Amino acid sequence: xxxxxxxxxxxxxxxxxxxxxxxxxxxxxxxxxxxxxxxxxxxxxxxxxxxxxxxxxxxxxxxxxxxxxxxxxxxxxxxxxxxxxxxxxxxxxxxxxxxxxxxxxxxxxxxxxxxxxxxxxxxxxxxxxxxxxxxxxxxxxxxxxxxxxxxxxxxxxxxxxxxxxxxxxxxxxxxxxxxxxxxxxxxxxxxxxxxxxxxxxxxxxxxxxxxxxxxxxxxxxxxxxxxxxxxxxxxxxxxxxxxxxxxxxxxxxxxxxxxxxxxxxxxxxxxxxxxxxxxxxxxxxxxxxxxxxxxxxxxxxxxxxxxxxxxxxxxxxxxxxxxxxxxxxxxxxxxxxxxxxxxxxxxxxxxxxxxxxxxxxxxxxxxxxxxxxxxxxxxxxxxxxxxxxx
Numbered sequence: 001x002x003x004x005x006x007x008x009x010x011x012x013x014x015x016x017x018x019x020x021x022x023x024x025x026x027x028x029x030x031x032x033x034x035x036x037x038x039x040x041x042x043x044x045x046x047x048x049x050x051x052x053x054x055x056x057x058x059x060x061x062x063x064x065x066x067x068x069x070x071x072x073x074x075x076x077x078x079x080x081x082x083x084x085x086x087x088x089x090x091x092x093x094x095x096x097x098x099x100x101x102x103x104x105x106x107x108x109x110x111x112x113x114x115x116x117x118x119x120x121x122x123x124x125x126x127x128x129x130x131x132x133x134x135x136x137x138x139x140x141x142x143x144x145x146x147x148x149x150x151x152x153x154x155x156x157x158x159x160x161x162x163x164x165x166x167x168x169x170x171x172x173x174x175x176x177x178x179x180x181x182x183x184x185x186x187x188x189x190x191x192x193x194x195x196x197x198x199x200x201x202x203x204x205x206x207x208x209x210x211x212x213x214x215x216x217x218x219x220x221x222x223x224x225x226x227x228x229x230x231x232x233x234x235x236x237x238x239x240x241x242x243x244x245x246x247x248x249x250x251x252x253x254x255x256x257x258x259x260x261x262x263x264x265x266x267x268x269x270x271x272x273x274x275x276x277x278x279x280x281x282x283x284x285x286x287x288x289x290x291x292x293x294x295x296x297x298x299x300x301x302x303x304x305x306x307x308x309x310x311x312x313x314x315x316x317x318x319x320x321x322x323x324x325x326x327x328x329x330x331x332x333x334x335x336x337x338x339x340x341x342x343x344x345x346x347x348x349x350x351x352x353x354x355x356x357x358x359x360x361x362x363x364x365x366x367x368x369x370x371x372x373x374x375x376x377x378x379x380x381x382x383x384x385x386x387x388x389x390x
Contacts, residue, residue: 005200027081056147070128175326185332196251
């Protein structure tokens with residue numbers, strides 16, 4: 001049966017490319033993906049596949065039922081783009097100014113649509129039910145996963161699988177990892193309220209820029225001196241704004257940044273220590289402050305049994321050259337919330353393009369489209385074989 005699945009996907013690869021390139025040319029940012037959602041709905045409607053629109057927002061959930069009884073297995077693909085200007089010189093370049101698919105979500109969507117079509121064509125031979133979750137707003141917290149789950153997209157689901165096309169990993173490679181694989185992604189904002197004044201008279205001011213500079217340095221010591229060296233953590237200040245004339249000492253300054261962790265206890269520790277360091281620094285400088293720590297996505301934690309199962313499945317999929325353990329990634333992913341509800345795993349499909357390689361979220365990001373076929377075969381084999389898991 002799997003050989004038939006692979007053959008059908010081989011034939012449908014050109015369709016995957018057409019879909020991916022259309023979506024790449026017509027991107028929509030998080031929470032605004034109405035046309036993309038309609039495209040997905042129309043695709044399933046033309047095939048006669050049952051689907052539910054507007055799940056938790058712009059999400060779409062389609063269902064393919066096999067003729068034989070079995071488990072209910074879910075697959076998830078995200079479909080939002082990013083507010084980035086596409087700088088590639090390709091025929092499928094984004095037609096929307098300032099918006100592009102710079103992370104591969106167009107490829108995820110094309111992969112799942114064509115895989116859903118293939119499963120539908122084979123439904124008389126299949127056992128169980130296949131839930132195809134097309135998720136909006138992965139790129140921007142609070143994300144689309146939570147509201148889709150709250151709307152019932154995982155009801156009755158026994159397991160879930162997802163993949164990310166990864167431009168930095170060679171095509172033909174599958175990377176898996178048991179346990180934490182992607183980090184919790186949090187955002188912080190610090191506003192320092194000093195007292196501005198003339199640049200020639202600093203003694204009459206409370207210089208918010210100097211205080212902010214002290215904080216940038218001091219905050220780095222939280223990871224280096226308060227977090228255990230065997231734990232992974234990142235604290236980065238990404239924005240420091242105190243706009244003023246050349247001869248004016250800034251009245252206030254704002255620092256914005258991110259914290260990435262895997263261990264919930266480390267996450268709690270960093271938030272607590274940040275507040276302590278900010279409070280102490282501002283007290284020493286006789287100024288006030290506001291501190292906002294917004295918790296984003298939780299860490300993606302893969303289940304052991306499903307991850308080992310996926311590894312064994314991938315080792316038998318044609319077109320895969322290597323199956324290896326993934327390193328941990330400090331990037332965030334709201335696939336975490338699915339894995340908190342049902343067993344499953346999230347893995348990486350190598351998609352490194354030929355020629356110059358650009359990272360995800362880069363204006364010239366692109367990927368090797370053959371990776372979509374590898375991803376479809378791996379996901380398809382996983383959901384079909386999972387019917388036999390005890």
